[in-house]
Amino acid sequence: MSYARCVVSFPGTNYAPLTLEKNENLSEHLTVQNSPVLFGCRTGVCGTCLVVVKGDIPPPSEEEKEVLETLAPGDIRVRLACQLNLTNDIAIALL
16 A cells, blocks of 8 residues: 655755655654754644744644744744644745
8 A cells, every 4th residue: 555655854954854644743753863843842832843834734723823823923934843734745944
């Protein structure tokens, strides 16, 4: 059985791209060893995983929108990495 895959890249870093199954939650796969993204709570309230996303992803949930309005008001490129479900290839950078 073949699965659709998504590539997550980290431009401007020495971290290699990750290839994950489509619809995976990004936070379940990022670690200190494979990503520059830091995590605190992994539930979308602390903001430590704030990133700039380049690529097509689903819109944020209402809960994530509330946090984003506080941490990065008006910047639609900014998301919480712990809340991202992969639907396409993306590039992420620290804010």
